[in-house]
Amino acid sequence: MSADHYYDKVAGDESSDPLVGEGSSRAVRAPPTQAKKRSLLTTVALGAVLFTAFIAAVAVISSAVVSYRLPAATTAALSKQSESIAATASASAQPVVTSSASKSNAQTGNAVESAFDASHHQEMRNCGGTADEARAAGCVFDVMMQLWTPPECMDTPLSERFLEAGNWTWYADGGAQRAYTDEEIRKGDHDVVYVAQSYHRHHCIFAWERLVRAIRNQAPMIEELISYDHVMHCRHKTLTLPEEGAEEVRGVVAPTGFTKCASYDVWINNLPFNKMSSTD
Template sequence: MNESAENLLSGYRKSCDDLAGCFLGNEPVTNVQQVTKRHFYKRSVKVLPWMLYSVAVLILLTAFYGLGYYTHAAYPKGSVSKSVEWNYCGNTSEEALKKGCILDFIPGAWVHPDCYDKELEEEFLRLKEWHWYYDKEAQHELFEDSIRRTGGPNPIYVSQEYHILHCAYTWKKLHRAVIRQTPIDSHIGSYKHTQHCLKTLTEPSRNTTLPAPSGFYHIFTSCTSPQNCNQNTYPPD
């Protein structure tokens, strides 16, 4: 019998003497093989719960990081690169410019660069020779470059046709964001804006005799995924 086995058996016999005997099943423990089996069994009973706990933790971590990877992969290059808080573009045109926001002519709002669809905006601006005005009577015209740089007066007045096509293109922009899994500005993403556009398209305008009856107010947005959009307050008609 080697020394380590004898030490194991000796220690086990001592503990058995203190307890007035040890048995494996119904037989007394008398040899190293029995002690070794019992020792292994006791260690297994202690280790098993920790093994199960470790496996459970591993499964949870795998699921957690797997979900994180999926979420990240669903928003590819060009999506929101950081958490963009509500009202990210501030409350004034000056603040919006300092934050790097862009005046997007489709929503008529300041938007985060991640929510700016330049290609679609260019398509919208090519539809017609658009005009923007200080007044509903279209007596004082504004220019695109000036509006882009400063935000223009509040509100800016446009034709009813402009307003209708603005609505059509906000829906197109939202649909593109859903298909591409890219973010959308909180104004276009607002269900309240969709309701407003539905009313614009289905109800006759109260001011059809005016050349520029529709007022576009200053709007400052955040940038989020379409499914996270909430209803925004919308300025009066």
């Protein structure tokens, strides 16, 4: 593009004046007609500014005169009203006292838990070593796990579903001569029970399902649910087919046990000892 064409795009009606070369000190002059227009506009603008300043000065003087001529009664009333407004503002500024029990989580920074919640997250409960000790500790007997269990770790709906579906018979001896009643087995006073192998398989599936339910519901869990030894026991004794090396078992001897219960936050720092490695 030529220099003349470029100048047409930039300067419009100033095409008769050549572009200023790089480094040149010559300025581009505006036509006389435009200079006159600019002078007129400057004059009008200056006049508008002076007029506005005059109006503002008159308003200030008028306000001072009116304030000076107010009667004494009106001045007193205004003073009294100002004092009333100040007193109201002062009262509103006083801090509102709230009992600690009514403070919200937002006010306390979510740092306050009830005594129950705190103990629930920090304690590890156990059931002792005998049925009497377990009862004294408030534990209940879990038939599906054959364990005395702290009540907060019980999953009663799941346990009852498995027991109803399995409908197992529990025997006091290996020869199946004497069967326990449902009431007797739920008391947990026996030292050992003999039951069909199908119970053992369902017991392992029950533990698996119970673990997932506890995690999803953020519920506390018993020691066996995070035991790698228990997983390996279920794998080799119940879930492996005979042709894959599983033991042939016609029945199961299930001893009565006593477990511990805690939240995952507690367990993760107090994992139970396992004979088998979960890292190899």
